[in-house]
Amino acid sequence: MKIATWNINGIKARLETALTWTADSQPDVLCLQEIKCVDDAFPAAAFEGLGYNVAVHGQKGFNGVAVLAKPRFDEVRPGLPGAPEDAQARYLEVTVSGSFGALTVASIYLPNGNPVGTEKFDYKLAWMDRLSAHARHLLGEEHPLVLAGDFNVIPEPLDARNPDKWAADALFQPASRARYRALVHGGYTDAIRACHAGPDVFSFWDYQAGSWQKNDGIRIDHVLLSPQAADRLAAAGIDRRTRGWEKPSDHVPVWVELDLG
DNA sequence: ATGCCTTGTCGCACAAGA
Numbered sequence: 430m431k432i433a434t435w436n437i438n439g440i441k442a443r444l445e446t447a448l449t450w451t452a453d454s455q456p457d458v459l460c461l462q463e464i465k466c467v468d469d470a471f472p473a474a475a476f477e478g479l480g481y482n483v484a485v486h487g488q489k490g491f492n493g494v495a496v497l498a499k500p501r502f503d504e505v506r507p508g509l510p511g512a513p514e515d516a517q518a519r520y521l522e523v524t525v526s527g528s529f530g531a532l533t534v535a536s537i538y539l540p541n542g543n544p545v546g547t548e549k550f551d552y553k554l555a556w557m558d559r560l561s562a563h564a565r566h567l568l569g570e571e572h573p574l575v576l577a578g579d580f581n582v583i584p585e586p587l588d589a590r591n592p593d594k595w596a597a598d599a600l601f602q603p604a605s606r607a608r609y610r611a612l613v614h615g616g617y618t619d620a621i622r623a624c625h626a627g628p629d630v631f632s633f634w635d636y637q638a639g640s641w642q643k644n645d646g647i648r649i650d651h652v653l654l655s656p657q658a659a660d661r662l663a664a665a666g667i668d669r670r671t672r673g674w675e676k677p678s679d680h681v682p683v684w685v686e687l688d689l690g
Numbered sequence: 691a692t693g694c695c696t697t698g699t700c701g702c703a704c705a706a707g708a
Contacts, residue, residue: 438707637696679707
């Protein structure tokens with residue numbers, strides 16, 4: 430069972446790129462973020478043509494998440510619980526099932542939070558608190574569970590080529606990092622770090638200032654596994670080759686392989 | 691110090707991203 434996540438930065442601008450990577454990489458489940466379109470505008474038919482079921486939680490112009498899955502959806506739950514007045518489309522949770530049993534996957538687009546000291550940063554921290562509470566709740570189900578997406582958090586200095594540059598940024602604030610740690614320490618495994626302990630493991634390179642050419646990257650796209658999923662972790666990786674393609678997203682796909690049997 | 695790019699928008703500049 431291969432599960433991938435990719436902040437696509439606009440599905441309309443990136444459809445051919447997304448289809449090419451998906452057809453080539455054949456994830457069983459693909460979580461997308463920043464689709465930047467409403468539900469009806471998502472090119473569902475193109476992915477259905479590749480054999481995927483499509484779930485979308487969209488928003489006009491900004492944000493928006495989706496899940497594409499080869500197995501059928503048993504349940505589709507849009508929105509992160511805990512704030513019914515929050516209109517930003519940043520969370521979509523599905524349960525799929527098959528011969529492998531039941532698997533829950535969430536596509537997450539955590540708020541950026543910049544600039545620090547504004548209501549945007551407060552929103553980020555509050556959103557992380559809601560995510561932590563919900564993630565704790567989900568562990569009670571005691572079945573394989575994958576939280577995948579753009580967390581907009583650089584967990585450790587090792588996760589940036591130039592950590593000093595990010596010191597004042599919302600992505601690397603102590604308060605952001607502490608909440609990410611609390612989420613993981615609640616019982617999740619950071620799949621990429623479980624498989625790759627060293628430096629130069631990045632998922633994002635800014636469009637500006639030649640960041641890709643200089644490999645000035647950061648690791649902010651994460652895949653967190655419940656204990657029942659972590660026990661089946663076979664491999665994890667980051668597919669950085671897409672960053673060198675024509676008209677790339679500034680993020681690249683991150684994936685895990687689980688031996689669910 | 692700021693913008694550097696890129697996307698989507700009731701475009702002809704701007705917000706938002708990271």
